[in-house]
Amino acid sequence: MKNLNKIIITSTFMAILLLLLSITVSVSAKSDTFKPPDNYLIDCGSSSQTTLPDRRTFSSDSTSSQYLQYHGRQINLADQSADLPLPIYKSAKVFDSKATYSFHVSKTGWHWIRLHFFPVKNKEFKLQETKFTVIAGETLVLLHEYTPKGIEIREYLTNVTTPNLNIMFSGEKDSPAFVNAIEVVSAPDMVITEHIDALFPVGKKIDGITKFSFQKMYRLNVGGAVIGPGNDTLGRNWDSDQKFLKPQSAAKNISIAPNVVTYLEGGSPLIAPPTVYASAVEMGTSDTIAPNFNVTWQFDLDHSYPYLIRLHFCDIVSKSLNELYFNVYVGGKIAISALDLSTVTNGLSVAYYKDLFVEPSMVSSPFLIQVGPLNEPMGTKNAILNGVEILRVNNSVNSLDGEFGADGRSATGPSRGTVAAVGFAMMFGAFAGLGAMAVKWQKRPQDWQKKNSFSSWLLPLHAGDASFLASTKTSLGSKKSAFHSSTMGLGRYLSFAELQEATKIWDSNSVIGVGGFGNVYLGVLEDGTKVAVKRGNPQSEQGIHEFQTELQMLSKLRHRHLVSLIGYCDENAEMILVYEYMEHGPMRDHLYGKGLPVISWKQRLEICIGAARGLHYLHTGAATAIIHRDVKSTNILLDESFVAKMADFGLSKDVGMGEAHVSTAVKGSFGYLDPEYFRKQQLTDKSDVYSFGVVLLEVLCARPAIDPALPREQVNLAEWAMKWKRKGLLDKIIDPNLVGRINPESMDKFVEAAEKCLSNYGVDRPTMGDVLWNLEYALQLQDQEKTEEGSNGTGSTLENDAPLAPAVDNRPVTTPSQNPAEVQVIEDHSGTAMFAHPANLNGR
Incomplete structure (x- = not known):
């Protein structure tokens, strides 16, 4: 009997538990309901309201002026026995001139707009051949020159911010517009x-x-x-x-x-x-x-x-x-x-x-x-x-159908009203241009190619934009061209023949970098000096602009931690800059991906300190503040002594006196971009600070800033590392080659600097001077640990200044897709760095 009671009690308990569980599941699955504040369902052209099989009721618009100022024409399906999925397709409202439905919006926000079309056959209108346009609000093009072919439902979602939502129907030329039913229904914010x-x-x-x-x-x-x-x-x-x-x-x-x-x-x-x-x-x-x-x-x-x-x-x-x-x-x-x-x-x-x-x-x-x-x-x-x-x-002209906006503007060019005029002007200009070219070709000087040289390529359309290139009275192509000025710091003039010899006639085996401007070659001058020769590509407009920028910057910059310009060549329509050669190439190559000997923690700190000094000089040491704008591990180059120098000033910007930022289009490398700069398009020195924070994490974790091959949550190094930092587990994802070789206090100070650099808002980030101080302090803490262990007579230290074994690629194991082409890795080299180790680099 007791056993029976136990069974009954157990069965009852289980039944109650299952009931509660089913109620819980049901509630979790169906607890959210939404009653739309606006719920307009209109059966256009119908003489009475219509109830659908799903119990939704559509009101008639035939007699009420609530929605329509111009009522249009009301037509009904001739054959009432036709097999239609819904009764709302048995009638339609036809407009032979512009007509607007206006709906009062009781609560602004997301709204569905659903338009129902069926070209009802009737004797008066050929709705199967009509063309019309539908515009919502004042500017949102829903349909452009539209011809319904059968029963069609067009559904839209738009954020209504005005007290009324207007939907205007307009026929093209002599075509009428029509609609069978309209739904305007509020949608939840989520x-x-x-x-x-x-x-x-x-x-x-x-x-x-x-x-x-x-x-x-x-x-x-x-x-x-x-x-x-x-x-x-x-x-x-x-x-x-x-x-x-x-x-x-x-x-x-x-x-x-x-x-x-x-x-x-x-x-x-x-x-x-x-x-x-x-x-x-x-x-x-x-x-x-x-x-x-x-x-x-x-x-x-x-x-x-x-x-x-x-x-x-x-x-x-x-x-x-x-x-x-x-x-x-x-x-x-x-x-x-x-x-x-x-x-x-x-x-x-x-x-x-x-x-x-x-x-x-x-x-x-x-x-x-x-x-x-x-x-x-x-x-x-x-x-x-x-x-x-x-x-x-919607596209750039607020259209969801066709390239033209409500005001006639085109998403790809001029407005409709100017297309014909522009076309005629282009044809006339083309013929006139061909005639002028023919005349000039007959009269061109024999030395025209030499005069169309590097200097003239760099001159902007307005002479005032290129005051730094003020020319002498001599030919722009001569050795005494606009660039030959000791005050500009452009160094020695190198003839094209000299550079051909230095690079073995531009030998492809001498290419050590590729960018939007052209190639970088390793060259050896007649006196045995190794140089990096950047030869511009005449076809690259981006390259010309970056050449200009780099020339402007390097003409007024000299610092131990900035790559120096040795000279230039502007012969034979060439644009060539010659830089000091950096023996050990980009810092990134020594962190991962190249199999080079691992650099020690102390070396990494010294490299970061050198780069920080270069950036600090840019921000504070020049006549006007300069923002590098493309700080990343491939633009930090190492000389024969592993001294770090910032390179690639092709995207750099001057900040005017008294100005806090530069308003400019967003440029740079993904993974390093300052999110505030990305949002506001306002470039500040704190944008460089953010990018440098990403570089610090690269140094610590020995992995790329962006790696699309990884799981999505690990793709972005800054986001991923900061999640681990907040958990207090950042030491779990650092370069395995550094485990046991870093003073914990040194690492803490280093990570603190990186975290502050990566603040979402520039005002919360430190200056490069503050970052430099923190890195020098981290180096002191590392040296202190080394000194203390040495004085204890242990005979071992955390730091070994000799190169370690070849680098271990410690990135998380990823799974290749079934089709490797489906995963495209971003190559974040700009190619303008002068480095020793050849690589297959892509331009910016």
């Missing part, structure tokens, strides 16, 4: 966030997303059936993904009960209903011994626009945690590396989504979204996807 990740380059953040408008291109319930507005949390349509799978045999549908799906804290069914996450596609042959393929969906996208891609995931295939790891590819690039859903969500059957911003240059045809397994022994060889949304983003 539907689109302010900041999202860019697909490429990895680590870039896209800000100000709420300023954009969007058009839904695709919304798929992957692995599941169609979901109508009545079954969605925000009245959306979700289509099946079957026709987009290529090939379908690579995929297999899987599903669970929707009430099992839960959401992360901060997540919501408003992003996507549980039904979406309860179905998925997995690899069709995931149970084979070694599956080695991607599941692929193909889409047609117009590459004139950016896109927001939203991917939905929910691990409904695993039996336990940490079983499923897979890669996600978007547009042929790796979007998420080694995605471990159970770690991200800390559970199974938990909803998760990822937004990515895709620039027009990244949009291919066809556009692919793929998932594929990791080539790793761990986990299950499988990959899944639960949902896809692709939203078009």
